Amino acid sequence: MSESISPFHDTDVLIVGAGIIGLAHAAEAVARGLSVRIIDRDARAVGASIRNFGHCCVTAQSGELLELATVAREGWLRHSKLAGFSSLASGGLAVARNSQEVAVLEELCASRGADQVQLITAAAAHDQLGGLGDAAIMAGALLRDDIRVDPREAVAKLANWLARSPQVTFSWQTSYFGTDDDGAQRSTVRTSRGSFRASRVIVCVGHDLDYVHPELAESFAVNRCALQMALVRPPASLRITPAVLTGTSMLRYPAFAETAAAAELKQELAAKSPELLAIDANLMLTQRPDGTLIIGDSHHTESTVDPFLSEDTQDTLLRAAAQLLGTGDLQVLQRWQGVYASSPHQNFLIKDVQANVSAVSVTSGIGMTISFGLARKTFDQLENAPVLSKIS
Ligand SMILES: Cc1cc2nc3c(=O)[nH]c(=O)nc-3n(C[C@H](O)[C@H](O)[C@H](O)COP(=O)(O)OP(=O)(O)OC[C@H]3O[C@@H](n4cnc5c(N)ncnc54)[C@H](O)[C@@H]3O)c2cc1C
Incomplete structure (x- = not known):
């Protein structure tokens, strides 16, 4: 050439x-x-x-x-x-399933104002989840600008x-x-x-x-941060418009993680959901226009990413997602690994x-x-x- x-x-x-x-x-x-x-x-x-x-x-x-x-x-x-x-x-919708998560959302609402971070009841959170959702949901917050x-x-x-x-x-x-x-x-x-x-x-x-x-x-x-993801078939006619975040998301994103309540939340999740912290999960889901649900994710950081996906990690995420939705086993349509730069x-x-x-x-x-x-x-x-x- x-x-x-x-x-x-x-x-x-x-x-x-x-x-x-x-x-x-x-x-x-x-x-x-x-x-x-x-x-x-x-x-x-x-x-x-x-x-x-x-x-x-x-x-x-x-x-x-x-x-x-x-x-x-x-x-x-x-x-x-x-x-x-x-x-x-x-x-976005952040759901709270323990008192520490409620405290994180209340703190963020107090600092940002209810127009940006609107606290909602458990019933309203279930509505946002298309009428489904974990029976343990205590409250939620609508994140206006997401x-x-x-x-x-x-x-x-x-x-x-x-x-x-x-x-x-x-x-x-x-x-x-x-x-x-x-x-x-x-x-x-x-x-x-x-x-x-x-x-x-x-x-x-x-x-x-x-x-x-x-x-x-x-x-x-x-370094490279590798994340395991899945696309699942939605429970019948489920429509969820916001991105759904959970307690593990509150440990990750700065406005949540900077609240005083986040330290107690970390202890609570370490005691009650150690399997999620072990895979550094950010349990989240979003719905694609065709109704399928993107479920994730785990985090693992190294310089060269291992090409082999862990079925245990996938199981942990899928079980946690099914619990969040309050449904039985989810049917997986696709699995993949994503990688992003991490410093x-x-x-x-x-x-x-x-x-x-x-x-x-x-x-x-x-x-x-x-x-x-x-x-x-x-x-x-x-x-x-x-x-x-x-x-x-
Ligand atoms: C599973 C997962 C979930 C995530 N979720 C979110 C989320 O919900 N919200 C959010 O804000 N962020 C999220 N992120 C992070 C976000 O996806 C990334 O920060 C962003 O996509 C990075 O974009 P990029 O263009 O830098 O990289 P990439 O999308 O990876 O693009 C880099 C491009 O460079 C090209 N390239 C590389 N080397 C060369 C070369 N030598 N010559 C020519 N071309 C080259 C590649 O082919 C590639 O197309 C997520 C990431 C992952 C992996």
């Missing part, structure tokens, strides 16, 4: 990775009038961005993450209209919508090898299909950051790795939640740095 570079290939921005983080950055670049090439080693996105719950978990974030999630929420709603994928601004998309539909349609823009070119099945700085405010990007030039390269390869920029991944101890030091990285090259990775499992907000932050930083010059 010729290594010659056609000027035709020059773009203002070249984005590596067509998961939600790469696509959100592409959408932001287009909105700023820039031309973009997006390259991905696969023929379509099949990474973390299509393997998740499709839950934009806005309300349970805090600090800067809440700010990014709030911007991302608007981005999801806007792009859902533009790209023609469904989105549900129907909020939204949901179907990840498989949303990511594919967002890519298709971007591909229709005259400012955007996709190069699928094209692997990124690295970038050479060739001066003159542009860089040459080496790929499995020849070279491309761009004035700014943004590397959004998720958990594969260590493959392309190992020194950056090492400096923030970025003990940072929730996300936006880092310059060489001249004209930034790496962006969400290292805390909330890439759907903050996607469009993070993209805006990246471009704001680039524009303030004056490193982003227009080619075309």
